[in-house]
Amino acid sequence: MSLSVTVVSPEPEVREVETGTTAMDVVGQDRSVLVARVNGTLKDLDYVLEPGDVVEAVTAADPEGLAVLRHSCAHVLAQAVQQEFPEAKLGIGPPIKDGFYYDFAVGRPFTPEDLQALEKRMQVILKAGQRFTRRVVTEDEARHELKHEPFKMRLIGSEGGADVMEVGGAELTIYDNVDAKSGERCWGDLCRGPHVPTTRYIAPNAMKLMRSAAAYWLGNQENESLQRIYGTAWASKDELQGYLTFLQEAERRDHRRLGAELDLFSFPEEIGSGLAVFHPKGGVIRRVMEDYSRSRHEAAGYEFVNTPHLTKAQLFETSGHLDWYSEGMYPPMELDAEYTEDGLLRRAPQKYYLKPMNCPMHNLIYRSRGRSYRELPLRLFEFGTVYRYEKSGVVQGLTRARGFTQDDAHIYCTKEQMPGELDTLLTFVLDLLRDYGLTDFYLELSTRDPKKSVGTDEEWAEATEALRVAAEKQGLTLVLDEGGAAFYGPKVSVQAKDAIGRTWQMSTIQVDFQLPQRFDLEYQSADGTRQQPIMIHRALFGSIERFFGVLLEHYAGAFPPWLAPVQVVGIPVTDSHVDYLDQVAASLRAEGVRVEVDASDDRMQKKIRNAQKLKIPYMLIAGDEDVAAGAVSFRYRDGTQRNGIPVSEAVTEIVEAVRNRLQIA
Ligand SMILES: [Zn+2]
Ligand SMILES: [Zn+2]
Known part of the structure; x- marks a missing residue:
């Protein structure tokens, strides 16, 4: 046949x-x-x-193929663990971004030595070329075979309940690992597959166990605590090496570590998780970032407002946040209750919330008086500090904090103004990001999910089209996030790549059909009728803290001169040259340059090393010859040096680099 x-x-x-x-x-x-x-x-x-x-x-060039390779490697890990720890019970073992994990119920946490021993055992299994063999089983058969695996037992028959690799296919299957020579079964696992044909498809030098950690069964805190081993696997040794180098580079750039090394910010235990304090040097960078942003916004026709951190519950009832965002909000404070002399409640307490977003307050400013079409577009800008309750497990340095300041603006415009407004807005956003040194972007357009959305078909179509046209005009790659929009309107987000190729979601431009309705926002149109404005939310940095963290990692702490907290340090060859450098410093300071002279007891070489550690853009070194010639020696961050530069020339070079926001090595 x-x-x-x-x-x-x-x-x-x-x-x-x-x-x-x-x-x-x-x-x-x-x-x-x-x-x-x-x-x-x-x-x-x-x-x-x-x-x-x-x-x-x-x-493996296909992400799904690579995931199969990694997941197959998770089976090999589980087999190795049960060889080394026969009492270990199996949890689940899915592929994840850049690797895989497997959870085990085992008497004690795994040690680094355990991971080494397991890696050796895995290599033996990989070289043996065991075949992954699929076998369909009934629930009863699976229960009988897996009666010593209590966690797998819980998955059998739970199709649909648990979204795991083990079950949920059309049939219940066990994959046996079969020895290539003897044809004997060496090991097996409940899994819906698929897998690579044999363990030889995974190169022993292209996989590595990374670390272990405690984890809850199925990620639920109410469940048993298990031990998880994370590993990674790639198509080749070179790809694994490339990945490990990337991790090292990311570690070197970790903003939490650089923040401490460069004395920029910290997260004091006494204040609480996800709440940063900025030290003087971090404060300088932050102020320069804000000042520049403020001046650009002013030039682009934004008006500046200020709103409080705290509000009565009613505002977030009106906005709807208490309905759909309460999990991200801190619990309320109950204030202003009144009692009678007998201790009876006379007036119930008022609930106050910390604001997770600024929009409702900006809407109140809009609504504070009647608006005419002549005032639109109205662009309200605020560095607005918000508080969001992030679970302690996801809080991460400045990039995922619990309190942060958004460079937040809301634009109110007419329907006719919307396309033009979105167009100039996107140009403005990209232009400003480029000034901060991010240059590699793509855009993502999130469109309507018809199952959950407010607003009419026509409104969605118009706004989505306006966003698409604005995005396409930029000549950047436009990725469609079909059905990915929030229920209240379509969105364009700017994704920026950093110096080592990681993508960060930066700015978002979000059209909102809901809040103008909920707040009854209106304006009087040219023909005298009352109309509802279109509302656009946009945060350019996301938050100042997060953008600060991204820039810190992007530059690995070596900020361009305009952002560097100390731009120049004067380094005297001996003590006798301090006075001369003080004069040079004074002329730089007169031009607004942030300059210090290192008059400490350290020797010159030590001073140079210190300045390099702090990643100060310019060192100006002066000895007898320089003093005699009215000159200085330039030493740059990358170690290159230029000698005998006249002081006035040195001042000009530095001032120009700062004013023009030049990038230097
Ligand atoms: Zn599997
Ligand atoms: Zn907003």
């Missing part, structure tokens, strides 16, 4: 094949092909084809 299948890759063709032909038979035996995509679903390569199947070869 023969049947017809369509092969998409590696070579597109329609083929007549014998009954019993597997996916591997048609996509070839190339070791780089890990699994097959059959009719859009990933299948093991020994999947037996059916008439009309559409078959595609999937390699």
